[in-house]
Amino acid sequence: MAGRTGAVKDKTGTGAAPEVRPADALWRTPTFRQLDARLDALVGGRTATQLEGLRLRTVGDLLHLVPRKYFSGTELSDLSTLQPEEEVAVLAEVRSVRAHNLPSAGQHTGRKPRLEVVVTDRRGYLTLTFFGTPHLIRYWQNDLQPGARGIFAGKVRVFNQTLQLAHPDFVILGDDGTVVGGAARNEDMAKITGSALVPIYPQTGKLRTWTIGSCVGLALDAVAGRPDPVPEAVRREAGVVELGEAFRAVHQPQDRHRADEGLERLRFDEAFALQLTMARRRADAAAHGATPRPRRSGGLLDAFDARLPFVLTAGQVEVGDLLFEELARPTPMQRLLQGEVGSGKTLVALRAMLAVVDAGGQAALLAPTEVLATQHRHTIARMLGDLAEVGTLGAAEHATGVVLLTGSLGAARRRAALAEVASGTAGLVVGTHALLSEDVAFADLGLVVVDEQHRFGVEQRAALSAKATARPHVLVMTATPIPRSVAMTVFGDLETSTLRELPAGRAEVTSVVVDVRRQPTWVDRAWDRVREEVAAGHQAYVVCARISSTAKDKGPAVSDGDGSGFVPEDAPPAAAVEDLYAELAAGALSGVRVEMLHGQLPADEKDAVMARFAAGETDVLVATTVIEVGVDVPNATVMVICDADRFGISQLHQLRGRIGRGGHTGVCLLLTQAEPGTPARERLTAVAGTRDGFALAEVDLEQRREGDVLGSSQSGRRSSLRLLRVLDDADLIAQAREIAVRCVADPVLADDPGLSDIVTDVERRAAGDWLERS
Template identity: 60%
Template sequence: MVTWHTQSFRELAAPVADVLGARTAKDLEKLRIHTVGDLLRHLPRRYLSGTELTDLATLEAGDHVAVMAKVSSTKIVNGGRNRPSRLEVSLTDGRGYLAVTFFGREHLVEYWQRELAKGVRGIFVGKVGRFREQLQLTHPEFVMLNASGAIVGSSEKKQLIATMSRSAALVGMYPATAKLPTWKVAECCRLGLATLSGADDPWPDWVLDAADVMPLADAFAAVHQPRSLAEAHAGTQRLLFDEAFATQLTMAYRRADASTHTAIPRRATAGGLLTALDARLPFTLTDGQRVVSDTLFAELDRARPMQRLLQGEVGSGKTVVALRAMLAVVDAGGQCALLAPTEVLAHQHHATIRALMGDLAGGRLLGSPDVATDVVLITGSTPAAAKREALLRAASGEAGIVIGTHALLHEAVQFADLAFVVIDEQHRFGVEQRGVLTDKATARPHVLVLTATPIPRSVAMTIFGDLDVSTLDELPAGRQPVGTVVVDAALRPAWVDRAWQRVAEEVAQGRQAFVVVPRIKSSDEGIGVVDLAAELSAVQLAGLRVGMLHGQLPNDSKDATMAAFVAGELDVLVATTVIEVGVDVPNATMMVICDAERFGISQLHQLRGRIGRGGHPGVCLLISSALADDVVNERLQAVAATSDGFELAELDLIQRREGDVLGADQSGARSSLRLLSVLAHADVITQAKAIAAEAVERDPERTTPGFVDAVQSIEMLAAGDWLELS
């Protein structure tokens, strides 16, 4: 049971169903609205003053819109016997035109034509469609305005907008759905606003003064019932600050908490596992790997726990850097845990580390070097006997490195001396889950977070603000370039046939190929892995050894398929994104990504990073039938144009917003960033970070009720994201 310490947080955390009823609450879920706070932070896209016309050039097919425009012309087309008549209306903003069509019996059509007199302004709400290459609204809801901007008529929707117009000088146009047009969303917000007592503000007066923002209750009124655009802007600024401040306050308390803990220094020693590994590495470390390694060794030797994020391009060698740090810790007498988000990635880490270490991972086996240590794997599907053995070796300290999924968080997993925790893809785990693992140590362990998703500095500051950041931005010697080509399956279907021929040619040269599909089973949206693998085996790639891999296969089947592909026993692997990270097959030189528009920019870059890891250049083909969509085309062409993951990450952030990039929207979970854009609002974030630092100085014990609630709300959302993604 959550306990809120301030009335404002308690009121905003109330389920929206308590205010609006279960049916409306269900409809609001499509707008990511679950609580009263979500509802009141669902702000209008724009405000209409009764005189300002909508720029019709900004409309796009598929949008639910509310437009204000003038009637340019009307025309009745009689339907004939037993067929409805239709009214064809042309709207204008003075520059362009938008078609509107109504269907109905003759008397209704004539009534609509009288209401929609030429030159009269109105608000039209509906979904933008496309007919004969022209945008149009079909049967939109509408209200007409007289010369002074007042609503004409007395229907329910007209009454509502009239009420809004009387209580404020502006009418808000909200993001809406088919079931919830803008005026219904406005009514929901009005009812939500009425539930707030306005009795207390969650922040102390000194915070409001430092941020120069209005009280919270005033801010909600200002954005939903503004008397002017300036007032609406001021209200929005307060809500933006709240999002930034809650996040930065959480990060500041995490940093303060970390600084109070002590760790056991783990100094790297010569002549141990680290020295032995370096002597047998089949490649030369890059300058970046050496610099980051030196940083890690220095922090591991401190009495304060390391809290560091290591980000780097796909294939930049993060695993080797992490392994060298882990071996330094083992040399110093400690144990290490490597936490991976999926079983495929956990198995891949286990195989890669054991391959790099060779007999150094032999533990106490006969013939192993004296310095050798056990490297064990624990996942949810590990057979019972193997799991018992791995648990014993972890608890006894014989296993210097324990690799696993969130199964490592189970209370049965114990360590003799857990000194170092490495977490791969941090945004797939919540802070609470990270804490479960670190709490298994007798002293606070050092923590290193890895991510192969390049993170723009603005995101790192907001989401990973409790971690120091290191970056590997150069690829190891020997990595081959990967050429990327976009294939338009709709306009050039012959190119798709050529893609499969190209795969066969690559295999004929002794290489291997990945084929990536966004879904397991075929649907109206496209073919799935199962059907495509069967089709390729029988037709396009007949005679080749084609394997299939997806998340619903039994674990032993997945392991066997992946092992066969790594060993060269399969020519082509048709898979979902289970191969997105961590999979290392140097002989794989080609990748075909089907329905590429279904993937984000960073995900495409991740997938592409699975090829070109050996001695031959790679080829990646992005197949899409949706290139007529300008946004899709821009996204795919951007991936084809550059291999710079950081440049692509910035574009990804612009196109998909922060929640998508970090996984929240993809998981269905709610992001704490509803309004804030870490690119557009860097100044707000910077201001909030400074005020948050002062807040921790003033209240290090976290006794301010609003501060307690803010941190609790952020941690709850973080835990929710992890639960959805795990």
């Protein structure tokens, strides 16, 4: 590296090497050997800015950028897989070269010189077109001789119905895989091609694979000799190689076995970092004392139980007893409660909340949307009756207050709600993200319940918990069944309980996929079925993927959903609530009481619409996914989901769970234009084929991978996982969890500085992502 003091440019001005600072200066920087050193200290500001387009900001980010694939010296790319507008790097063989408009000595043709090159994978062909001065045309022509092999990078275009790369960057490789020529040649190219395998990196329009490889080479040199943060004993137990060796094996592999060894270490590091952080969090929670909240006889909870008009399921009793036991301990409960749609999780949580109120504390329920928070408040108040009317003449003995706190409350109502929370008059507080506001103060917060945890992150849980004087107990709920591998990854700081048994009285719900294109008469039949259910005294939901057709989005980006929809490029716009409401009210459902509901309505109007529907004053509710969770109208028996292929499996399962809740059989009609055999249609077939949410969760994970299953709120990006795939790497995650638990329990390893750095990095990234989202 010595002597490299500036940018090295190729002869065309494209494919420039990174700006490089003198090596001695790098080594003199004390913090440079750390993987979290910023890239501009290594490659210069211009290149660092380009790398940021790939979410690469630090030396560690760069070294963890795994090549998309590796080329051997004899392995050509499959050109048949290329798609228009795709940024590609292909290894191909030159078949023919032809120069056009080259002037003779002293002559000018008046037309721009160009070079046309045809490359092949020995099955198909791809055209390369270069423009430049006569000197450059001849220079390139000298490198691009028939039979030469090279890597060619650029954007695939269509010209005269033929795929081509216009003026691609390229390097020509010798028989040993080293660079011997090309339009992107520079002295660092040997670093990515001097091994038996050539790594090909993800790239952007301005940042080619060899430029990234050159930066990686600098990073490898810079961290050489850095101590491995993972102690040798841990590496030996995990069966992985040393970190520096792993980086070299991944980026400069001598064979695929060595590359796989390096990748296995990086995958283990990712799993171990997560599990070590979770284990530290569990240990930290256990080390902080919580105020015990033992169940008290003869109080609010017993009065509530005595009024229940039904018998609790065995699962509800079992989980409830476990929660009471953990609430009575002097260490904070940290538990995840997952269960089927309609399995009675809210009732289990409410009983735990009442036990805390009996013990002198307060309980807060955090919900992801105002509609759900309002529904929870109404449901709790209805179930408690006069037990929720503290301070009134008709209040029962042991009564408490139930307060709703959301962002849309008016100033006067908000002040009143804050006062009840601060004074302790409100034993039960239900709200949205508004509960996290700085002006919300509790008298004695003893239990935090987080509903639909997939909509929140760990930091939001922590922000609400921080409002308690002592560490509060935490109960997290989700009606989206979570595969064990996902639970270990995302909820590893929580113990898990599951409710599978449905309460008595749940009716059968039949689901039918309606092909709108091939079965247009079935759509008319769907509206007839809605009218028939209404005539029988029942109610219906109609769900749309978006709110308004005036927005440019096809949906569901403008809906109230979680962004898990799937919108093909050629898909027609999805049905919108506002349009379909007007159409149905004036047409197929004329004479039927129809209303609409979506997240952009004023809060008071949303409350009024839901109240009328719940009271049976509305027959049909045309809505977005604001009714996905928590809405309980037992009289609803039919649901029509328009453009059902725009929703994910878990969302469809949640939506379907809104019907069949009152003992009446139900039907869910999944309207779609998705073609048979497509992944979208397969999702709908899976949903129609079973009501087992746990089975659907596995299908969901297989189809969408964990980035979508977890949701952006869990990760701050499409997926926080770089290399791990929770479906494929469940065993590795379980192994990492076991090792992490032993590390935290070991007095020596618990204070190991390298392991502490690992946890600090994970926590820093998580906090940074949450701040970006907030």
